Each structure stands twice: as structure tokens, then as C-alpha cells.
Amino acid sequence: MLNIIWLFFFVIAFVVSLIQWLYFGNAGVFQQLLNSIIAMSKVTVEIAIGLIGILSFWLGMMKIAEQGGVVAWIAKAISPLLGRLMPQVPANHPAFGSITMNLSANFLGLDNAATPLGLKAMQDLQEVNPLKDTASNAQILFLVLNTSSVTLFPISVFVYRAQQDAAVPTDVFIPILLATFASTLAGLISVACFQRIKIYKGVILLYLSAAMAIVASLVVYLTQLTAEQLSSQSSLMGNFLIIATLICFLLIAHFKKITVYDCFIEGAKEGFAVSIKLIPYLLAMLCAIGVFRASGALDMIVDSIRYLVLLVGGDTRFVDALPTALMKPLSGSGSRAMMIETMNTYGADSFAGRLSSIIQGSTETTFYVLAVYFGSVGIRHSRHAITCGLIADVSGIVAGISVCYWFFG
Numbered sequence: 270m271l272n273i274i275w276l277f278f279f280v281i282a283f284v285v286s287l288i289q290w291l292y293f294g295n296a297g298v299f300q301q302l303l304n305s306i307i308a309m310s311k312v313t314v315e316i317a318i319g320l321i322g323i324l325s326f327w328l329g330m331m332k333i334a335e336q337g338g339v340v341a342w343i344a345k346a347i348s349p350l351l352g353r354l355m356p357q358v359p360a361n362h363p364a365f366g367s368i369t370m371n372l373s374a375n376f377l378g379l380d381n382a383a384t385p386l387g388l389k390a391m392q393d394l395q396e397v398n399p400l401k402d403t404a405s406n407a408q409i410l411f412l413v414l415n416t417s418s419v420t421l422f423p424i425s426v427f428v429y430r431a432q433q434d435a436a437v438p439t440d441v442f443i444p445i446l447l448a449t450f451a452s453t454l455a456g457l458i459s460v461a462c463f464q465r466i467k468i469y470k471g472v473i474l475l476y477l478s479a480a481m482a483i484v485a486s487l488v489v490y491l492t493q494l495t496a497e498q499l500s501s502q503s504s505l506m507g508n509f510l511i512i513a514t515l516i517c518f519l520l521i522a523h524f525k526k527i528t529v530y531d532c533f534i535e536g537a538k539e540g541f542a543v544s545i546k547l548i549p550y551l552l553a554m555l556c557a558i559g560v561f562r563a564s565g566a567l568d569m570i571v572d573s574i575r576y577l578v579l580l581v582g583g584d585t586r587f588v589d590a591l592p593t594a595l596m597k598p599l600s601g602s603g604s605r606a607m608m609i610e611t612m613n614t615y616g617a618d619s620f621a622g623r624l625s626s627i628i629q630g631s632t633e634t635t636f637y638v639l640a641v642y643f644g645s646v647g648i649r650h651s652r653h654a655i656t657c658g659l660i661a662d663v664s665g666i667v668a669g670i671s672v673c674y675w676f677f678g
Contacts, residue, residue, distance in 0.1 A: 274599055278557035289565060298564065304561035309555040312613060317548045318431045327424050330515050332528055332536025337522030343373035350476045354457075354466060355407040357397065364393035368411055376421050383582025386669075387415060388645050395646040403650040404643060406464045412642055412654050417453040417633045417661040421446070422511060427607055432627055436618035440500050441626045442507025443491070444672040448631030451482050452665030459657040460596065473537035491675075499676045554606035558592075558607050563589035567592060586678075588671050589621035594628050594666045598659060601634040622674040632665035 289295040323670075334340060348369050367390035390411060393589035398405040404412075424444050432437035463469045468477060494502060522529050554603055561567050573590045585614060590611055597604040608629045612622040643651060 274450070274596075274603060275553060275557050278561045280301055282560040285564040285566040285569070286360050289440050298652070300562050301563045305559035309559035309610075310552060312609070313548060313552045313555050316429070316432050316551060316609065317544050321541055321544040323424070323428050323431075323540075324544055325537040328446060328539045329533035329535075329537035330518055331520045333532050334518045334525070336524055336532050337518060339521060340370060340373045342425045345370075347372065347476075349472050352412055353472045357405060358394065359397065360408050361427050362393065362397065364390060364397070364407070368391050371411075372414060372419060375415065375419055379620065387411075387642060391642045391646050395648075401646075401648075402648060404648050404652050404654055408643075408648070409654045409657065410457075410460050410464070411650060412451065412639060413456040413661060415642070416633045416638050416658040417449070419453050419454040420449060420630065422514070424511075424610075425605075427507075427632040429605070430601070430612070430617050430622075433609065433612040433622070435612075435622075437500070437504040438617075439507035439511070440504040440676075441623055442510075443487070443499075443503040444623075444627045444669065444676050445630035447484070447488070447672045448627055448669040450480070451668035452632050452661045454481075455664030456657055456661030457658040461651075463653045463657065478511065483519050487665035489575045503676060550602040551606060551609075554602045555610065558603075558610050560607050562614075568649060574673075584674075587624055587673070590624035590628060593625040594669075597628060597632055598635040598662045602633070604629055620677055623677050624670065625675055627669040631669045632662045635659060635662055646666050 286298045306314065348365055351368055352358075352360065355365075356494070367387075371387045371390050391408060394405060394408045394411065395401065398408065423442075424442065426445065427438045430441070457468070460466070468474065468632075486610055491499060496634055519529055522532065545641040571591065574591060575585045578585045578588060585616070593604050593607040593611060596607045608625040611625040612619075615621045617623075617626075634653070637657065639651060639654060643649075643654075
């Protein structure tokens with residue numbers, strides 16, 4: 270899929286450039302394409318270098334959280350809920366441990382730890398799957414929970430916003446939190462409808478009621494604030510929660526007799542490697558998208574959508590962020606590059622720049638997660654997994670647009 274998308278950007282950009290040259294006399298379009306490649310290559314290196322420090326710090330702190338048992342504690346807290354949502358999985362099966370650890374890692378932003386734990390969880394679920402080439406109900410639910418991106422700290426989004434000179438990189442914290450909650454809830458409800466899970470009873474209702482009560486309380490509080498206060502409160506809450514959480518990680522690990530400094534160094538060593546690994550992916554997608562925009566192809570698509578929105582009398586400010594939304598279900602690196610390109614073009618603190626950040630942080634890459642997780646255990650028939658995953662994606666995007674207008678409109 271990613272191979273086709275990447276090739277598509279270059280081929281369509283070339284075709285549109287030929288049209289610009291032959292029919293509109295724009296002989297300089299090819300120079301624009303080359304200039305875009307050079308510019309995007311430079312941006313890629315600048316972003317990767319800037320990521321090294323913050324990624325190293327965050328991975329170091331996450332290693333402390335792992336060693337201190339924070340991830341395991343979260344896993345234990347949500348395991349009763351998973352037992353009710355996946356009745357086909359026997360009680361005390363190893364799959365529950367892997368699933369809860371994966372979701373806990375995602376919740377804390379531990380992407381590096383989440384993927385191997387997710388693959389292990391899918392393998393454990395495959396053991397109790399009666400049809401080895403067809404996704405079981407439990408596997409579909411697990412995949413949808415991953416694609417709905419249950420993340421409390423979208424650190425990577427904050428880092429990219431800081432790289433693009435956002436005045437307050439964390440001002441999108443609460444909007445992302447609300448959007449990802451909507452995405453997760455929609456994904457869960459859609460799976461429950463397909464699988465006839467009674468989410469309105471017992472333990473499931475208790476967990477959902479608690480989560481919805483917290484979010485509802487937050488929304489009630491936010492509705493009393495002005496537009497300027499919304500932005501400042503979002504950044505304040507985001508900054509406070511992140512710092513307070515990091516302090517908790519350190520204190521918990523210290524009281525458990527863990528040498529926090531050595532543990533931090535061990536985790537931080539991974540930051541440089543992760544940043545370097547990102548360069549080829551960022552370079553590939555940023556150059557492809559840069560060429561796509563320089564040819565005029567991206568503007569044609571966006572302008573067409575903008576025209577349709579104007580026909581119905583709608584506000585068109587959200588349209589400039591739609592490329593990130595359209596790319597998100599298909600490619601994580603592609604949507605990340607779209608977000609960076611949007612902020613680079615319109616500004617990190619523009620409406621489009623903020624909205625692309627919210628969309629990036631509120632959903633996951635459905636087709637990539639499906640291909641990797643299901644492919645790892647040889648599943649060929651995904652049943653309703655794609656449908657439920659896309660429902661979660663669309664819900665997250667719509668919610669992201671709504672809260673962006675609420676906070677920054």
C-alpha cells in the first residue's frame with residue numbers, strides 16, 4: 270500500500286506538471302519540482318536533528334516508567350474490562366497480559382514498546398482462534414483499540430509543532446485528548462454492534478461511565494471559558510500533566526530501589542537510533558508530498574473540496590488540513606509528512622496547522638496496523654475489522670475538526 274501511495278505522488282505530480290507546461294505554458298514547473306525536493310530534503314534533516322534530544326529524553330523517562338512498574342500497574346487496572354470485552358478468551362490466558370501491556374504502552378506514548386507487545390498479543394490471541402486464517406472477535410477488538418490511538422501524551426506531535434516554531438506546542442493537548450476519546454468510543458461501539466457485546470451492563474458500563482464522566486466534567490469546565498482561555502488552559506493542563514507524570518515516574522521508581530539515572534541513560538540511548546531511523550521515511554514522504562504540492566496536484570484536490578464546501582455555505586478553513594486526514598488511515602509516515610508540510614506551508618499556529626496536529630494525534634494508521642498485526646499471524650479474512658477501524662478514524666477526524674473550531678475558531 271505504501272509503495273503504491275509513494276509512487277502515486279510522483280507519477281501524478283509529473284502528469285500534472287506536463288499539463289501545466291503543455292496547456293498552460295508554465296515552463297518553470299519542473300524547476301519548482303526540483304526546488305521542492307531540495308527544500309524538503311533540508312527540512313527532513315532539520316527535523317531529525319531536532320528530534321534527537323527530546324526523543325532521547327522521553328524514551329529515557331519511559332524506560333523508568335517501565336522499570337518502575339507504571340505500565341504493569343495500568344495493565345492490571347484495565348484487565349477486568351478486557352475480560353468482559355473478550356469473552357471468547359479463557360480467563361487468565363497470557364493474551365490478556367500482552368494486550369493490557371500493549372494498550373498501556375500506547376497510553377503512555379511508548380510506541381517502541383507497544384508494537385512488539387501488540388504482535389505478541391496477536392500471536393497469543395491466535396492460539397485461541399478456531400479459524401486460523403480468519404480474524405476472531407477478540408483480535409478485531411484489539412486491532413480497533415490500537416487503530417483508535419488511545420494516547421494520553423502525544424509527545425511526537427508536540428515535538429513536531431515545536432520544530433515548526435509553534436508558540437505553544439502543547440496548546441493542542443486537550444483537543445487531541447477529546448478527539449482520541451471520540452475515536453476510541455466510536456471504535457468500541459462499532460465493534461460491540463457487530464459482535465453483540467453488551468457494553469451497557471456490569472463492568473463494561475462501570476469503566477465507560479467513569480471515562481465518560483471524566484470527559485464530561487472536562488467539557489463542562491471548558492464550556493465556561495473564552496476562546497483565549499481555552500487555548501491557555503489546554504497548554505497549561507498539557508504541560509502540568511506531563512511534568513507531574515514524569516515526577517511520578519521518578520519517585521515511584523526511586524521508592525522501588527531503581528537507579529533512575531542509569532535507567533534513564535539506558536532508555537535515552539535509543540533516542541538517537543530512533544531519530545536516525547526516521548530520516549529515510551521522512552525524506553521519502555516529505556519529498557513526494559513536496560513534489561505533489563509543487564506540481565499543483567494537491568492544490569487541485571484541496572480547491573475542489575473547498576469549492577464543494579463553499580457551495581453548501583460552509584467554512585473552508587478546515588480544508589487545508591484534510592490531506593493529513595485523508596492520508597492518516599493509509600500511512601503513518603505519510604500523514605506525519607502531510608502534517609509537517611501543512612505546518613511548513615501555513616504555519617504551526619494557523620488553523621490548518623493546529624488541525625493537522627490534532628488529526629495526527631487522534632487516530633492511528635488503520636491499514637498499516639491491520640497489515641502488520643494480522644499479517645504476523647497469517648490472517649487473510651479481516652471480517653469487520655476495516656469497517657470498525659475506519660469508523661473510529663472518521664469519528665476522530667470529525668471530532669478533531671469540531672474541537673479545533675471550538676478551541677481555535
